[in-house]
Amino acid sequence: MIDKADQIFVLLQHWLISFLPLALQQPAAVVIGVIGIISVFPAIFALTTVFERKGLGRIQNRLGPNRVGPFGFMQPLADAIKSLTKEDVVPSSANGPVHFLAPVGLVVAVFMGFAVLPVGRNMVLVDMDAGLLFFFAMGASTEVSVFMAGWSSRNKYSLLGAMRAVAQMISYEVVLLLSSVAVVMITGSLSLTKIVEAQNHYTGIFPHWYIFTPWGLAGFLMYAIAATAETNRSPFDLPEGESELVAGYHTEYSGFKFALFFLGEYLAMLSISGLGTTLFLGGWSAPFSFLTFIPSWFWFFSKLMLSIFVFIWMRGTLPRLRQDQLMNFAWKFVLPFTLLDLFVTALWRFMGEGILRWIVCSAILLAAYFVMGRVAMVRKHFGPRSYRYAE
Amino acid sequence: MTVVFYLIAALTVAGALAAVLLKNLVHCALAVTVAFGGLALLFLSLDAQFAGFVQILVYIGAVAILIVFAILLTRGSDVPKDGVFSPTWLTGVAIAAAVFAVIGWAVINSVNAIPQQAAVPHVTVHDIGIALVGPYVLPLEIVALLLTAATVGAVIVAMHEKGGSE
Numbered sequence: 427m428i429d430k431a432d433q434i435f436v437l438l439q440h441w442l443i444s445f446l447p448l449a450l451q452q453p454a455a456v457v458i459g460v461i462g463i464i465s466v467f468p469a470i471f472a473l474t475t476v477f478e479r480k481g482l483g484r485i486q487n488r489l490g491p492n493r494v495g496p497f498g499f500m501q502p503l504a505d506a507i508k509s510l511t512k513e514d515v516v517p518s519s520a521n522g523p524v525h526f527l528a529p530v531g532l533v534v535a536v537f538m539g540f541a542v543l544p545v546g547r548n549m550v551l552v553d554m555d556a557g558l559l560f561f562f563a564m565g566a567s568t569e570v571s572v573f574m575a576g577w578s579s580r581n582k583y584s585l586l587g588a589m590r591a592v593a594q595m596i597s598y599e600v601v602l603l604l605s606s607v608a609v610v611m612i613t614g615s616l617s618l619t620k621i622v623e624a625q626n627h628y629t630g631i632f633p634h635w636y637i638f639t640p641w642g643l644a645g646f647l648m649y650a651i652a653a654t655a656e657t658n659r660s661p662f663d664l665p666e667g668e669s670e671l672v673a674g675y676h677t678e679y680s681g682f683k684f685a686l687f688f689l690g691e692y693l694a695m696l697s698i699s700g701l702g703t704t705l706f707l708g709g710w711s712a713p714f715s716f717l718t719f720i721p722s723w724f725w726f727f728s729k730l731m732l733s734i735f736v737f738i739w740m741r742g743t744l745p746r747l748r749q750d751q752l753m754n755f756a757w758k759f760v761l762p763f764t765l766l767d768l769f770v771t772a773l774w775r776f777m778g779e780g781i782l783r784w785i786v787c788s789a790i791l792l793a794a795y796f797v798m799g800r801v802a803m804v805r806k807h808f809g810p811r812s813y814r815y816a817e
Numbered sequence: 818m819t820v821v822f823y824l825i826a827a828l829t830v831a832g833a834l835a836a837v838l839l840k841n842l843v844h845c846a847l848a849v850t851v852a853f854g855g856l857a858l859l860f861l862s863l864d865a866q867f868a869g870f871v872q873i874l875v876y877i878g879a880v881a882i883l884i885v886f887a888i889l890l891t892r893g894s895d896v897p898k899d900g901v902f903s904p905t906w907l908t909g910v911a912i913a914a915a916v917f918a919v920i921g922w923a924v925i926n927s928v929n930a931i932p933q934q935a936a937v938p939h940v941t942v943h944d945i946g947i948a949l950v951g952p953y954v955l956p957l958e959i960v961a962l963l964l965t966a967a968t969v970g971a972v973i974v975a976m977h978e979k980g981g982s983e
């Protein structure tokens with residue numbers, strides 16, 4: 427019974443393809459998997475937009491959407507109809523084909539990333555040997571689309587937004603890759619299913635998730651920072667800072683093309699949260715050994731929604747960084763710390779079991795964190811605020 | 818297999834031709850991206866996952882962006898008035914044909930030089946990793962050092978000339 431509930435979607439897929447002749451079963455299974463991905467994740471995207479608007483409303487002491495359906499939960503439906511029926515305005519000096527291809531390329535590349543994410547036990551579309559590499563390859567190809575959108579619009583704000591976005595994505599992609607390399611070093615595999623299986627063990631009732639080790643915690647924090655910057659979310663949402671750049675690289679997009687950018691942005695957030703869950707939070711494994719009777723896919727999506735909640739929470743509470751602060755933060759703090767984390771991971775790997783490696787690894791990371799923080803604080807000469815012009 | 822190969826090959830060649838023939842420089846850069854993507858697909862259709870994904874990650878994710886940045890930061894994406902073809906295009910064609918001939922000759926001869934293997938070797942990413950840090954660790958380290966030196970050099974070139982105060 428428990429196994430049935432856990433494997434319900436896999437069994438459903440097998441049942442559906444059993445009606446077809448043998449030669450068609452393999453392609454049909456893939457098609458069903460693809461349909462699953464392109465229906466489930468946009469549905470979560472719709473849900474996320476409501477949660478985000480309601481959550482932000484709560485943080486900012488207002489109601490948020492509450493007109494369409496019960497508690498405003500049908501709002502995405504209304505938004506979808508609106509963006510589908512809106513006029514698609516293309517600036518007369520825009521570069522037509524490139525302007526059209528940019529949102530399409532973005533959404534396609536983002537959707538491809540989901541193909542290797544294991545959303546449950548035996549629930550992965552393509553179990554690739556180099557799954558992690560595939561995910562990052564797809565993530566890297568979104569940058570071209572962002573640039574295409576900004577350049578083809580023939581708008582200063584768009585181009586500036588695209589340049590900022592690309593510079594930011596390239597800077598933080600280095601961190602994103604390096605913080606994931608730590609996991610690969612311990613697991614010894616680039617396959618995401620193997621990474622989850624390596625974490626699906628328990629000592630007593632506690633799981634062996636990588637976040638519960640010193641290097642894993644540090645790596646996860648760096649990954650989370652890089653993921654926030656990579657998806658252009660607040661506090662790193664400079665590429666579309668409304669007060670400076672209107673809407674950044676998608677200023678000149680309207681109607682459904684704008685909706686596609688919106689979709690791409692949220693899907694990127696979902697997929698990068700999914701990868702973080704897989705790498706550090708144990709993927710589909712249960713948080714305690716006595717909770718393994720609950721289906722694996724439930725745990726994956728719960729962790730996914732938890733990460734989304736943290737994203738929304740950060741957006742509601744943190745102020746936006748300045749461009750130079752953003753770049754300095756990436757290259758002068760996050761990157762050196764991630765490199766140190768790689769070194770600590772190697773130490774962890776070769777020190778063998780025991781309490782000693784916990785002490786040594788934690789001590790190195792904590793000491794580095796405090797020293798780097800202190801040095802940066804002293805350099806800044808923090809003191810009482812002085813105003814240059816306003817007094 | 819062959820149909821897929823011809824489709825991908827057509828895409829790659831079309832992308833490469835467009836990169837040379839299009840008038841707008843940014844369009845050329847985007848066409849190069851298409852050609853890179855086609856090459857990655859060719860690698861993947863040969864079961865070389867690692868090479869294919871690295872091709873996408875490095876060439877589409879970094880090199881294409883670098884080209885685009887270089888175009889936009891230097892002389893703008895405007896089309897020059899006297900066309901994009903330089904007067905010495907004939908020499909260029911000759912050099913390109915010579916390089917193509919040498920590579921083609923090498924590829925055709927390599928079939929005879931290397932004995933035909935009965936089965937396609939199955940190389941996993943794991944094997945590549947072992948090889949990189951095992952027998953080929955010295956070249957890897959040399960490349961790493963070279964890249965570090967290049968990065969440091971780039972930072973020094975880009976750094977502000979600071980006055981005496983700091």
